[in-house]
Each structure stands twice: as C-alpha cells, then as structure tokens.
Amino acid sequence: MENFVLENPTKIIFGRDTIAGLGKEAAVFGQKVLLVYGQGSIKKNGIYSEVENSLQAAGLTIIQHGGVKSNPTLAFVRKGIELAKLHEIDVVIAVGGGSVIDTAKAISAGAVVEHDVWKFFSGKKGISSPLPIACVLTLAASGSEMNGGMVITNEEKGLKVGTGNKKLCPRFSILDPGATFSVPPDYTAYGAVDAISHTLEFYFTCRGDNTCVQDRFMEGLIINIMEACDKALLDPHNYSARANLMWCATMALNGWTSAGLGWVGFPMHMIEHAMSAKHDVPHGAGLSAVIPAWMRWQAERQPAKIAQFARRVFNIAAADEKGAAMQGIERLTSWFTQVHSPTTYKGLGIPRTTINELAENSQFQAKIWRLREYDQAVVSEILNLIP
Amino acid sequence: MENFVLENPTKIIFGRDTIAGLGKEAAVFGQKVLLVYGQGSIKKNGIYSEVENSLQAAGLTIIQHGGVKSNPTLAFVRKGIELAKLHEIDVVIAVGGGSVIDTAKAISAGAVVEHDVWKFFSGKKGISSPLPIACVLTLAASGSEMNGGMVITNEEKGLKVGTGNKKLCPRFSILDPGATFSVPPDYTAYGAVDAISHTLEFYFTCRGDNTCVQDRFMEGLIINIMEACDKALLDPHNYSARANLMWCATMALNGWTSAGLGWVGFPMHMIEHAMSAKHDVPHGAGLSAVIPAWMRWQAERQPAKIAQFARRVFNIAAADEKGAAMQGIERLTSWFTQVHSPTTYKGLGIPRTTINELAENSQFQAKIWRLREYDQAVVSEILNLIP
Numbered sequence: 120m121e122n123f124v125l126e127n128p129t130k131i132i133f134g135r136d137t138i139a140g141l142g143k144e145a146a147v148f149g150q151k152v153l154l155v156y157g158q159g160s161i162k163k164n165g166i167y168s169e170v171e172n173s174l175q176a177a178g179l180t181i182i183q184h185g186g187v188k189s190n191p192t193l194a195f196v197r198k199g200i201e202l203a204k205l206h207e208i209d210v211v212i213a214v215g216g217g218s219v220i221d222t223a224k225a226i227s228a229g230a231v232v233e234h235d236v237w238k239f240f241s242g243k244k245g246i247s248s249p250l251p252i253a254c255v256l257t258l259a260a261s262g263s264e265m266n267g268g269m270v271i272t273n274e275e276k277g278l279k280v281g282t283g284n285k286k287l288c289p290r291f292s293i294l295d296p297g298a299t300f301s302v303p304p305d306y307t308a309y310g311a312v313d314a315i316s317h318t319l320e321f322y323f324t325c326r327g328d329n330t331c332v333q334d335r336f337m338e339g340l341i342i343n344i345m346e347a348c349d350k351a352l353l354d355p356h357n358y359s360a361r362a363n364l365m366w367c368a369t370m371a372l373n374g375w376t377s378a379g380l381g382w383v384g385f386p387m388h389m390i391e392h393a394m395s396a397k398h399d400v401p402h403g404a405g406l407s408a409v410i411p412a413w414m415r416w417q418a419e420r421q422p423a424k425i426a427q428f429a430r431r432v433f434n435i436a437a438a439d440e441k442g443a444a445m446q447g448i449e450r451l452t453s454w455f456t457q458v459h460s461p462t463t464y465k466g467l468g469i470p471r472t473t474i475n476e477l478a479e480n481s482q483f484q485a486k487i488w489r490l491r492e493y494d495q496a497v498v499s500e501i502l503n504l505i506p
Numbered sequence: 507m508e509n510f511v512l513e514n515p516t517k518i519i520f521g522r523d524t525i526a527g528l529g530k531e532a533a534v535f536g537q538k539v540l541l542v543y544g545q546g547s548i549k550k551n552g553i554y555s556e557v558e559n560s561l562q563a564a565g566l567t568i569i570q571h572g573g574v575k576s577n578p579t580l581a582f583v584r585k586g587i588e589l590a591k592l593h594e595i596d597v598v599i600a601v602g603g604g605s606v607i608d609t610a611k612a613i614s615a616g617a618v619v620e621h622d623v624w625k626f627f628s629g630k631k632g633i634s635s636p637l638p639i640a641c642v643l644t645l646a647a648s649g650s651e652m653n654g655g656m657v658i659t660n661e662e663k664g665l666k667v668g669t670g671n672k673k674l675c676p677r678f679s680i681l682d683p684g685a686t687f688s689v690p691p692d693y694t695a696y697g698a699v700d701a702i703s704h705t706l707e708f709y710f711t712c713r714g715d716n717t718c719v720q721d722r723f724m725e726g727l728i729i730n731i732m733e734a735c736d737k738a739l740l741d742p743h744n745y746s747a748r749a750n751l752m753w754c755a756t757m758a759l760n761g762w763t764s765a766g767l768g769w770v771g772f773p774m775h776m777i778e779h780a781m782s783a784k785h786d787v788p789h790g791a792g793l794s795a796v797i798p799a800w801m802r803w804q805a806e807r808q809p810a811k812i813a814q815f816a817r818r819v820f821n822i823a824a825a826d827e828k829g830a831a832m833q834g835i836e837r838l839t840s841w842f843t844q845v846h847s848p849t850t851y852k853g854l855g856i857p858r859t860t861i862n863e864l865a866e867n868s869q870f871q872a873k874i875w876r877l878r879e880y881d882q883a884v885v886s887e888i889l890n891l892i893p
Binding site for chain 1: 508510512513517518520521522524683718722725726727729730733746749753762
C-alpha cells in the first residue's frame with residue numbers, strides 16, 4: 120500500500136425520482152445557471168423538462184448551452200466560457216454523460232481566468248478557483264460525475280487531451296438510473312467498456328506492490344459491470360441493471376479503487392485518445408479495440424497479474440500464468456464482441472494505414488501524462504496487435 | 507439498488523510518516539486543541555511525542571484529556587466537555603482507536619450545548635454543530651475515523667449505546683499503519699473481528715434487493731481482513747498487512763459498502779453492546795461469540811445469502827444452500843478460534859446464567875435502533891446458541 124490522500128467532496132444523490140431535487144440543491148450556489156447539455160436527446164426523453172421545471176421552481180435563471188458532441192470540442196468550451204462571463208454565471212450544471220460533464224468542467228475553469236482555457240490542457244496553467252459544477256448524469260461511463268478529470272478535443276490541433284484538478288469535482292451529482300433507460304445499445308456497451316477500462320488501467324499499471332485490497336474491489340466491479348451491461352442490453356428498462364452499471368461506473372474512477380495504488384498510468388486511454396482525435400470514434404468503441412491489444416502486449420511483461428485477472432474475473436482454470444492470461448484476454452475480447460463494441464479496425468471503420476499517424480498523435484498526451492516508455496515505436500507495436 | 511445520498515467529507519491522509527503533518531492540518535481549525543487519548547500506550551510507543559511535536563511546531567495549545575478506557579464511559583466524556591468549555595477549545599483531536607475517537611466525538615457534540623450529552627444517545631436531542639474533530643488512528647477496527655457514529659457506555663445505567671450524525675465525521679484522519687505495529691495480538695484480532703462484523707451486518711440485514719455490487723465489495727473486504735490479520739499476527743511489523751487491515755477496517759464502515767443497500771440493522775452489535783455493558787468484555791471479543799450464534803439463527807431465515815457468503819469467501823463447494831451456509835459459519839468460527847478471539851461463554855469469561863440479563867439489557871438499544879423483531883425472547887434464543 121502506497122501513501123495517499125483521499126478527499127472526495129462530491130455529494131451523490133442516487134436513485135429514482137431524484138432529478139426533482141436539482142433546483143433546491145443548486146440554489147445553494149447562486150441564482151444564475153449555465154445549463155450544458157448534448158445533442159437534444161434529453162429533450163426527447165423528458166429529462167430536459169424535469170431539469171427545467173426543478174430549476175425554475177427554485178427560482179433560478181437558466182442560460183442555455185446545448186449541443187455538446189461526443190469527443191467534446193474546445194470551440195464549444197470557449198463559447199460556453201464567453202456565455203458564463205457575459206451572464207456572470209454562479210453555477211454550471213451539466214445534464215448528460217462524460218462529454219457534457221467535461222465540457223462543463225472546462226467552462227467552469229475557464230470562466231474565472233483571462234487566459235485561453237487550452238493552457239490548462241497543455242500544462243501551461245494550473246486550475247485554481249473554478250465555478251461550482253453540478254451534474255445530472257444520463258450515461259454510465261466516464262465517472263466524471265465524481266472526480267476532477269476532464270478530456271477535451273482541440274479540433275484545430277487534432278488533439279484529444281485529458282487533465283484534472285480536485286477542485287473540478289462536482290459539488291453534487293444526481294444519479295437517476297432511470298435517466299439511462301433510453302441510452303441505445305451501442306452507447307450502453309461503450310459506457311461499460313469505458314468503466315472497465317478505468318478499472319483495468321489502475322489494475323495493471325499501478326507501481327505499488329501488495330494491492331490485494333484494491334484488486335478484489337476492482338475485480339468485483341468488472342464482474343458487476345459485465346453482468347449489469349448484459350442485463351441492460353436484454354432489457355433497457357431493467358432498473359437494477361441500469362443502477363448497478365451506473366454506480367459501478369462512478370466507483371471505477373472516483374478515487375476509491377486507486378487509493379493506495381501509488382502511481383498509475385492511462386496508456387490505453389492515451390492510445391484511444393489519438394483514435395478519437397483523428398477519426399472521431401466513440402471513446403468506448405476505441406477502447407474495446409485498444410484494451411485487448413495492450414493486454415496482449417502487456418502479457419509479455421506482467422503475466423502473473425493478467426493471470427490473476429483471468430482466474431478471478433473469468434474463473435479460468437489454466438495452471439500456467441501465460442496460458443491463463445491469454446485465455447482471460449480472449450474471454451474479455453469475446454465479451455466486447457458479444458456486446459457489439461468493436462475490437463478490429465474494420466469494426467471501428469478506420470484503415471490500418473492510420474497506425475503511424477495515431478502513434479505520432481499519441482505522443483502529445485504521452486508527454487503530458489509522463490508515459491515515457493510509450494514512445495512512437497511502442498505505440499505502433501501495440502496498435503499493430505489490433506486485428 | 508435503493509436510493510441513497512452519499513457525502514463523506516473526511517479527508518484521509520494515509521501512509522508512512524504522516525503523523526508529522528498533524529499540526530499543519532489541525533491549525534486550519536483553530537489554535538486550542540483538546541487532545542483525547544487512551545491509557546498511555548501512545549506514550550510508550552512514541553506516537554504521543556510525534557503528535558505533541560507536530561502540534562507544538564504548528565504553534566497550537568494542547569489541553570490534555572488522556573485516560574479513555576475500552577468501552578469508553580459517559581463520565582469521561584462529561585469531564586472532557588467541561589474541559590472543552592473551560593478552555594474554549596477549537597478542535598478535538600483523538601489519538602487512538604474507536605473508543606478514543608468516539609469519546610472525542612461525544613465531547614465535540616456536548617461541548618456546544620447546555621444540556622447533558624446523554625440526551626444525544628437516548629434520542630432526546632439531535633446533534634447540530636459539534637466542534638471540529640480530527641483523528642490519529644492507532645487501531646484498525648471501528649471505522650470511526652471516517653464516519654459519524656459513536657458508541658458510549660453509561661456506567662450508571664449499565665447501558666452501552668451507539669448513535670451518530672454525519673456532522674460528527676472527522677474533518678481529517680491520519681492513518682499511519684506503523685502506528686499499529688505495537689497493537690498486541692488479542693486487540694489486533696478483536697479489531698479484525700469488529701471490521702468483519704460491520705461488513706456482515708450490512709451484508710445480511712439490508713432490505714434492498716439486487717445488492718450484487720455491494721456484496722462483491724464486502725466479500726473482498728472480508729477475505730482481505732482475514733488475510734491481513736493472519737499476516738499481522740505472524741509478523742506485527744509487516745507494514746503491508748497492517749496497512750491492508752487498517753484501510754479495510756475504514757472502508758468497512760465509511761458508507762461506501764452500504765450505499766444503495768437501503769435499511770440496514772446492527773443486531774449483532776446490539777447483542778454485543780449488552781455483553782460489554784454488563785461484563786466489560788472487549789467489543790471484538792464479544793462479537794466473535796455473537797456472530798456465529800446470530801448466523802446460525804439467521805441461517806433458518808436467509809440460507810441463500812449465507813450460502814453465497816460461504817461459497818465466495820471460503821470457496822465452499824456444497825451444492826445445497828443450508829449445507830453450504832452451515833459450512834461457511836463453521837469456517838468463520840474456526841478462523842475466530844485460530845486468531846484467539848473467543849466464541850464461547852467460557853472464552854469470554856462470563857457465565858451462561860447471564861443470558862436473561864443480557865437479553866433484557868439489549869432492549870434499550872433495540873428500541874433506539876428500531877430492531878423490532880429482536881425482542882427479549884429472540885435475543886435469548888440467539889444468546890443460547892453461543893456454546
């Protein structure tokens with residue numbers, strides 16, 4: 120167990136009919152709300168009305184900033200910052216999934232400074248006193264609803280980059296599993312893959328030894344994520360399945376599993392960010408292709424840990440480590456295929472010829488995240504393992 | 507999954523050499539410290555000096571309140587409240603285990619009101635604005651370092667009663683596993699039993715259905731607690747073992763495992779509190795006698811869940827539920843015996859003839875905790891199952 124400091128101030132309000140309490144919770148932080156949301160699905164499924172009614176009943180003024188895309192852009196963040204400054208916003212409320220929440224976080228950080236917001240992502244400026252952020256979650260995936268991380272795509276530079284600060288933790292997040300009933304099968308699966316990937320990044324990259332406590336926590340999460348995703352795909356209105364998937368995705372990246380692990384890296388995310396930046400593939404879809412490739416590459420370096428994963432998560436009986444590890448990777452890949460999350464270039468709809476370009480693109484993120492061993496040649500080697 | 511609100515503001519500072527930072531962290535809350543500690547073991551093992559040096563280096567004034575006993579008393583709490591009022595204390599710092607932390611919490615709640623502190627425990631008054639509380643943990647057991655609960659013994663009335671309020675969550679807790687190296691074998695084991703009991707109370711009493719996420723989290727904790735305790739007993743200076751035991755004990759009762767479980771009860775604690783109140787047995791020692799008896803009684807009512815516990819925690823292969831459940835209870839009881847935590851009246855050093863008296867005593871706590879099904883006859887029945 121490595122030393123750690125754990126302090127997660129986000130208040131989680133979880134369950135049925137919890138969105139109605141939004142206005143009362145938000146009013147604590149002021150009167151003017153910047154409401155950030157996506158492409159309009161919340162207007163179709165009724166969540167927008169619930170949000171608006173609750174905010175208006177609490178006497179709050181709403182400034183609209185809808186239209187966030189998957190792989191959210193810097194341009195949209197900059198527009199939000201202009202709005203926040205113009206209207207002297209008190210609190211930024213994200214209604215959506217990770218893309219919307221990350222956009223809200225970037226706006227809240229940028230709204231209180233004079234310099235361009237990209238400087239936070241390029242590491243040239245630190246985040247100090249962002250506006251208060253709150254969330255109404257509509258997708259089980261990123262964990263952004265209970266952490267200080269954010270990922271934004273700079274479309275001019277062709278870069279997708281993540282950064283974070285504990286001050287970006289939402290003040291509160293409303294998690295109503297019913298708000299995810301209408302998430303289509305593909306994004307339900309991509310969300311599950313994203314949550315699994317967060318767990319695997321910690322599980323395999325941590326530098327601390329003796330991580331048995333965190334390991335069992337993470338193995339349990341992965342089993343539960345797969346079970347819940349299977350059930351949600353069979354019956355999108357299965358409340359328990361949606362609830363378990365949502366809560367597991369939050370716990371996968373809220374600091375609880377990683378406390379005590381010491382240094383951890385996000386090499387799979389780094390590689391996927393290059394894919395999303397260059398080809399605008401959904402994050403979870405890119406990850407289901409990268410994860411098996413990275414694990415096969417890693418199996419040469421860390422067979423014992425991958426074998427542990429295989430035995431505990433998939434009940435693989437093989438006695439030899441390498442054999443168990445490879446069977447575990449095969450089982451995980453099969454599950455990705457079963458939930459229709461792509462594991463090949465063909466499935467992603469991008470050409471194999473892109474490998475060099477992706478490996479080059481990944482180096483910006485590799486530098487910021489200090490993933491020194493992942494130079495262009497190594498990333499190419501991993502990308503070549505994707506069928 | 508049941509609806510829940512989760513908000514745990516305690517900052518955890520975990521790891522080697524973390525006590526040196528105490529003064530700086532505490533100074534945020536004011537200048538005058540009431541230092542609450544136990545029977546002097548911290549003066550022998552050097553922790554007291556570390557604490558004193560850190561507080562003095564930060565320029566803080568220390569008012570001493572040492573001498574807390576296991577099963578901490580109301581009289582000692584009342585004296586602490588007098589001191590806190592007299593010296594206009596800004597922050598109450600507990601250096602110890604659950605007994606010390608609970609004493610500090612009761613003092614901090616009582617120091618800001620005019621009425622007697624027992625009214626919080628008898629349910630006649632609610633807790634509003636306690637003094638800030640901080641902890642330096644020296645025993646892996648109660649979880650009190652990261653929750654708002656407290657248990658105090660009213661020695662005049664012969665009652666041991668627990669209550670709580672989220673405002674009693676420590677502002678910060680320093681968890682240095684090295685501070686537990688000198689904990690003797692018996693209290694190391696009792697602490698592990700206590701942490702297991704918190705997990706089992708949630709695991710078996712929750713009224714919510716579909717608790718697979720929380721179940722796997724708790725099963726992992728129990729396995730890790732037993733493994734870590736075994737290693738710590740073999741080698742008291744095994745840092746990893748002490749660290750894992752400490753962190754598991756904190757997670758067992760900080761709200762993370764219980765989020766989403768709905769209503770949960772503490773029937774095993776209720777029965778043990780009567781034992782401690784009447785016979786002053788260590789809390790963990792009483793629990794290792796009560797747990798198997800309660801589980802045998804419960805096996806008639808809940809064989810499937812106890813069988814799940816047996817299969818996942820002890821790899822019991824038996825196909826029939828009742829058989830698997832009974833084997834699991836047997837294995838847990840054997841583990842208690844192996845770590846020398848008592849499972850019989852003889853081991854506890856109290857006479858079987860006390861059963862009626864204990865059952866009667868338990869009813870005060872049963873009423874406060876709304877454990878309606880546990881009337882005097884039921885508690886007697888359970889107590890009769892202790893060998």
